[in-house]
Amino acid sequence: MIMSCIVIDDEPHAVDELSELIAQVPSLNLLSTFSDARHAIAYLQETGHVDIIFSDISMAVLNGIDAADIMSNYCHFLVYVTAHREYAPEAFGAKADGYLLKPVTYLSFTQKIEDLGNKFQDIIKLQRDENQFLFIKGGQKSSFIKIKYSDIVYIEAMLNYIMIHTTTGHEITYIGLKAMEDKLQVMDVFFRINKSIIISLNYLDRVDGNIARIANGKSYQIGEKYKSVFLDFLKKHTLKS
Incomplete structure (x- = not known):
């Protein structure tokens, strides 16, 4: 299982050394390196989530501890x-998941990666x-019912509660x-097709105009508010000649 990572350090030789260690571990994929935390945060805000951030602490402008919350x-x-x-x-006060001392040895690094x-x-x-x-x-009080997503056929609004229709029956919850x-x-796989109904595409049999027909024989009108998004999805997944 591959874990993505980035490196943040204002010392180029430290970045190179850690990058070499990462390259020796098949379960790691180094996405990028940064010389300061600000640029790393800007990258993350634009591209999204990574699995591991390796960060120096003592850096100019924004140190690793202060950047931890973000x-x-x-x-x-x-x-x-x-x-x-x-x-x-301070590092563990910032809820760090690891603390490696430079120079980082191959053994300490691989032990930490195995743990993570x-x-x-x-x-x-x-x-x-x-x-x-x-x-x-x-x-009933303290009563909870487990429902598999794959078993849900459709969900129906009923005043201030909903009825979840499954392959084996139905359940009501407020x-x-x-x-x-x-x-x-x-x-x-779930689409709301009108103000009262959410259907599962797993059990959608066919669509005739504004009517969605479910495999159990039920049919429901597709509301104007939801029609364009629903039909666009169907068109994208329609086999073309």
């Missing part, structure tokens, strides 16, 4: 690489699990359809 939003792991042992309390790799696998597993099911509140729609945004 950088930690763009990475899974923040690892400080410094020649100064006395910064350790194990944690990274746990993160990926958790993210994968979160994309497979959700829990809704049941009718939440608005908009809140449910927001929750389902991470999944690319």
Whole structure:
């Protein structure tokens, strides 16, 4: 499993040495290097998330500790690489995931990467699990019901609650359809087709004009507000001759 990373250090030789170590570890992919934290933050804000940030601490203008609050939003792991042992309390106060002393040895570096790799696998597993099911509140206090995303056929708004229709039946929970729609945004198979219905494309049988027909025999009108986005998606995924 490959982890992406960047290096931040205002000493060119330190960047070169760490880059050489990274090149010797097959599980790491070095995306870029930076001479100061400001440029690194600008890069992250433009390109998004990386798995590991290796950062020096003592740098001009913006040091690694002061930049931690921002950088930690763009990475899974923040690892400080410094020649100064006395910064350790501040580093871990900034919730650093590692503290490597220069000159960094191959052994200490690979041990740290192995440790982060194990944690990274746990993160990926958790993210994968979160994309497979959700829990809704049941009718009784402290009652929770597990529903697999793959089992949801469609979701129907019913006054101040929703009814989730699945392959095995249905469940009711007191939440608005908009809140449910927001929750389902991470999944690319759910579409709201009118003010009252969200369907799963896994169970969409066909579309006839403004009518969406679900595999269980149900049919629903596609509302004007939602029609263009829904039909554009279907056109992009339509086999062309």
